[in-house]
Amino acid sequence: MIDSNNKDLPLIDTEDDTVSEHVKISRRLFLSGSTAMVGAVGAIGAGLGSIMSSPALADSKKGAAVHNIKPGELDEYYGFWSGGHSGEVRILGLPSMRELMRIPVFNIDSATGYGISNESKEVLNHTTHLAGDSHHPHMSMTDGHYDGKYVFINDKSNSRVARIRCDIMKTDKIITIPNVQAIHGLRVQKVPHTKYVFANAEFVIPHPNDGSNMFDESAYYTMFSAIDAESMTVAWQVIVDGNLDNTDADYTGKYAFSTCYNSKDEGLDLAGTMRNERDHLVIFNIENIEAAVAAGDFQTLPGSDVPVVNGRKGSKLTAYVPVPKSPHGINTAPDGKYCVVNGKLSPTVSMLEIAKFDDLFAGKIEPRDTIAAEVELGLGPLHTAFDGRGNAYTTLFIDSQICKWSVEKAIRAYAGEDVQYIQQKLDVHYQPGHNHTTMGETRDADGKYLISLCKFSKDRFLPVGPLHPENDQLIDISGDEMVLIHDGPTYAEPHDCMIVHRSKVKPAKLWSRDDPYFSSTRAMAKKDGVTLETDNKVIRDGNKVRVYMTSVAPAYGMDKFNVKLGDEVTVIVTNLDMVEDVTHGFCMVNHGVQIEIGPQQTASVTFIADKPGVQWYYCNWFCHALHMEMRGRMFVEV
Ligand code: RUQ
Ligand code: CUA
Secondary structure (H helix, E strand, C coil), X not given: CCCCCCCCCCCCCCCCCCCCHHHHCCHHHHHCCCHHHHHCHHHHHHHHXXXXXXXXXXXXXXXXXXXXXXXXXXXXXXXXXXXXXXXXXXXXXXXXXXXXXXXXXXXXXXXXXXXXXXXXXXXXXXXXXXXXXXXXXXXXXXXXXXXXEEEEEEECCCCEEEEEECCCCEEEEEEECCCCEEEEEEEECCCCECCEEEEEEEXXXXXXXXXXXXXXXXXXXXXXXXXXXXXXXXXEEEEECCEEEEEEECCCCCEEEEEEECCCCXXXXXXXXXXXXXXXXXXXXHHHHHHHHHCCCCECCCCCCCCEEECCCCCCCEEEEEEECCCCCEEECCCCCEEEEECCCCCEEEEEEHHHHHHXXXXXXXXXXXEEEXXXXXXXXXXXXXXXXXXXXXXXXXXXEEEEEEHHHHHHHHCCCCCCCEEXXXXXXXXXXXXXXXXXXXXXXXXXXXXXXXXXXXXXXXXXXXXXXXXXXXXXXXXXXXXXXXXXXXXXXXXXXXXXXXXXXXXXXXXXXXXXXXXXXXXXXXHCXXXXXXXXXXXXXXXXXXXXXXXXXXXECCCXXXXXXXXXXXXXXXXXXXXXXXXXXXXXXXXXXXXXXXXXXXXXXXXXXXXXXXXXXECCCCCCCCHHHCEEEEEEEC
């Protein structure tokens, strides 16, 4: 399935002193002409790793970046990690790779009561889908710089997009994208600010999808969606030809673009989706789309009032640039000049010159005239990252390598000049998907570290049963040579991450008493005539009972309360502690109830008192020397 007949592959110039020994012994030389080996995806990375171990490099070429952060020292970067099909997001510190926090997003989390507390159920729109497949976390931007406000992430499995507030580091909004199935690619508008979050729906479905036409494959299509980042509502959707994969945006604010496979709609099975020699990059003209929506030039689909515009081939709203073959990742360079399309089933990347897109939409040039270079890197290019010094780093899934290449030299080589654009290939372990550089998806790419998110760890860690962790590798890119400095085991599955300098993120230390996260609970208290900060009160409303209590370590404001068997009980706890890091919990034994109440937070949980007699509740977050004593009794009268 992989085209490996790369007869005209650029050979390494062995006379060139600027090319390292490592590169000269290119893995390509082992593979050249050997199509048979290419099929053995699993074997390649492991098998050749030892052969490829690099000769000693001059120390001056290596960077000075470190992995070891001493006890008590703080990391320089936050990494926001997709938790893959665990449905969560994790915060790592870089370069230590220490896991700092987990943020439940689409999943239930008994530590924090996410999916259990009333406030989190409101975020989850009271869904019963406490599962998700999170892929692409990306932070909001202003003028192409991270602004530290939100991180957005998609759920492929339930076609949702979520927003995380970076002050409290909690998920605060989740929406289901209508009219589509399987939201995969997700990126933000970079300039002038993140007005829109762009989301690709991958799978084509019939419209209307009501069972009337499911065998008519000509009625199938999918759409590109723009979500208003503040209101978290879908602003518009664009019908496209083909299946959408990944997406990114430019640094003018005018364009977003998505990789698109099966663009001739030639089939819904594996063979069909891979049949084309060329698929497409679809460019979305945001201005033209907004104008079409404003002019009423749209339709709506049953069950939603989202404006849907037609962006199929030939439309003024989109342009389709042919690129080889089943392209996957799409990455905009930090200088804003190029976007790089990663060929996946082709050993190439295609670089498109963004400044030419205006002429393309004006009809002055042909789609392929936007190609600045299309060069071979190796087998299975999936994603590309940038260091801000003119170098690009592309993951080669099948070769199990990171390929470092020069953007400028690639353009010269494509123009016919005899120049070596590949700088180095570094073995990674094994089969990398995404990679990311520090600050690399913004104008502030600083070229310090590269993360390679490897899909397999195989033999790199102590075995833990048939299920292996994945392997996130930390690579120092601050020098001329990439140097692998850390292996980081990670759990199911690190689809993607983004790395932001700590100066950009300003997390809160305490909750604010008027935080919107618990505004519904505050409104309920107001109705009940309860002041959350002072009152310890039981309000009965038919068979609904609301129990308001405060908490100050190591005691709840109420150590007993009475209800009747069968009552629907809501316990609302307000944590009055003003001390950073003193979080309480509320756990009702034998009722599946446990929630987090951070300092100055109000949190609530609702359950049925379905067991008679004494039911103990206790604090399940360690808060005090007398934490074990922080408890009380619910008396359930028959
Ligand atoms: S895609 S391994 Cu879900 Cu991020 Cu490229
Ligand atoms: Cu409060 Cu433990």
